[in-house]
Amino acid sequence: MNDIQWYFPKTLEEVQPHLKRDGVKLHGGGTWILRGSMRGIKGLVDLGKLELHSFRKDSQTVEMGAGMTYAETIRSMTTINPDHILVKALQHAASTPLRNIITLGGTIFSFPVWSDLMGPLIALDADVVLMGERSEAYSITEYVKSSALRKESLITHVRFKNIGWNAYYYREVKTSFDYPAFTITILLKKNKNLIEDTRIVVVGCAGKFSRVKKIEDYLKGKTTDSLEIDGIAQTHELKFTKKRSLEPAYLEHCAGVQIERSISELTRG
Numbered sequence: 001m002n003d004i005q006w007y008f009p010k011t012l013e014e015v016q017p018h019l020k021r022d023g024v025k026l027h028g029g030g031t032w033i034l035r036g037s038m039r040g041i042k043g044l045v046d047l048g049k050l051e052l053h054s055f056r057k058d059s060q061t062v063e064m065g066a067g068m069t070y071a072e073t074i075r076s077m078t079t080i081n082p083d084h085i086l087v088k089a090l091q092h093a094a095s096t097p098l099r100n101i102i103t104l105g106g107t108i109f110s111f112p113v114w115s116d117l118m119g120p121l122i123a124l125d126a127d128v129v130l131m132g133e134r135s136e137a138y139s140i141t142e143y144v145k146s147s148a149l150r151k152e153s154l155i156t157h158v159r160f161k162n163i164g165w166n167a168y169y170y171r172e173v174k175t176s177f178d179y180p181a182f183t184i185t186i187l188l189k190k191n192k193n194l195i196e197d198t199r200i201v202v203v204g205c206a207g208k209f210s211r212v213k214k215i216e217d218y219l220k221g222k223t224t225d226s227l228e229i230d231g232i233a234q235t236h237e238l239k240f241t242k243k244r245s246l247e248p249a250y251l252e253h254c255a256g257v258q259i260e261r262s263i264s265e266l267t268r269g
């Protein structure tokens with residue numbers, strides 16, 4: 001294996017020159033980097049000493065540093081709402097030791113198809129704050145679709161509106177410690193029994209993720225007691241590719257069944 005030079009910047013300014021260097025990678029939790037080939041990696045920039053663990057909230061916005069781990073995120077978000085979608089999603093991700101090292105920034109950059117973070121962030125319509133080639137905030141969907149934005153940039157923060165959504169999260173797994181075949185995130189804003197707004201995101205389908213717009217549109221403006229949930233998922237239009245010996249048609253069927261069950265749980269209690 002090639003010799004790897006480690007760098008331990010203490011300020012964001014010290015990271016800047018590394019962003020453009022060939023073969024030099026940022027290191028958050030390192031769990032994705034270790035999974036891949038180390039060939040071609042000449043240097044790793046440890047982000048652990050940077051001020052990227054801040055957590056700020058007010059009545060409008062929540063902002064989290066990209067260096068926050070899954071475990072830190074769960075602890076911080078629990079202070080706002082123990083039933084927050086990020087708490088529900090991340091508490092079952094990977095394992096306790098891994099939740100202590102996996103970072104928000106490393107996950108957003110790498111976006112594994114089994115990610116438990118990305119569905120909630122996409123549903124929350126989060127913004128990603130960058131430093132480097134592009135020092136601005138971008139919507140998370142724009143960021144994940146644009147290789148230009150991901151190039152030579154450090155994610156410093158992620159932020160989203162502090163809205164009191166009702167939330168439901170589902171992981172399609174065979175055992176509790178398993179990469180999910182897909183995940184479902186559902187957010188619902190209710191005024192008494194009127195559904196004012198909803199967001200449904202599936203991660204792990206073809207194209208990596210999808211908003212389930214047809215079902216969102218069906219739910220919006222309806223009262224929970226007027227919903228016809230049975231068969232609602234026949235309109236989901238989600239496509240899957242074969243994964244881990246599971247056929248696309250089977251995954252499409254499972255996603256439909258679980259979307260219906262999730263909506264039923266959220267609307268009927």
Ligand SMILES: Cc1cc2nc3c(=O)[nH]c(=O)nc-3n(C[C@H](O)[C@H](O)[C@H](O)COP(=O)(O)OP(=O)(O)OC[C@H]3O[C@@H](n4cnc5c(N)ncnc54)[C@H](O)[C@@H]3O)c2cc1C
Nearest residue numbers: 026028029030031032033094103105106107109115116155
């Ligand atoms: C056995 C195992 C099981 C797992 N199970 C799950 C699971 O069930 N659910 C789940 O959600 N995740 C799971 N994960 C984690 C997931 O697979 C990724 O490894 C993880 O999300 C990557 O985060 P990281 O902080 O370790 O990133 P790193 O490995 O540090 O970095 C990943 C990439 O992002 C870049 N990067 C890092 N930080 C930044 C930044 N701030 N700005 C820009 N680029 C950056 C790096 O250069 C690298 O290219 C599992 C991991 C393992 C090893």
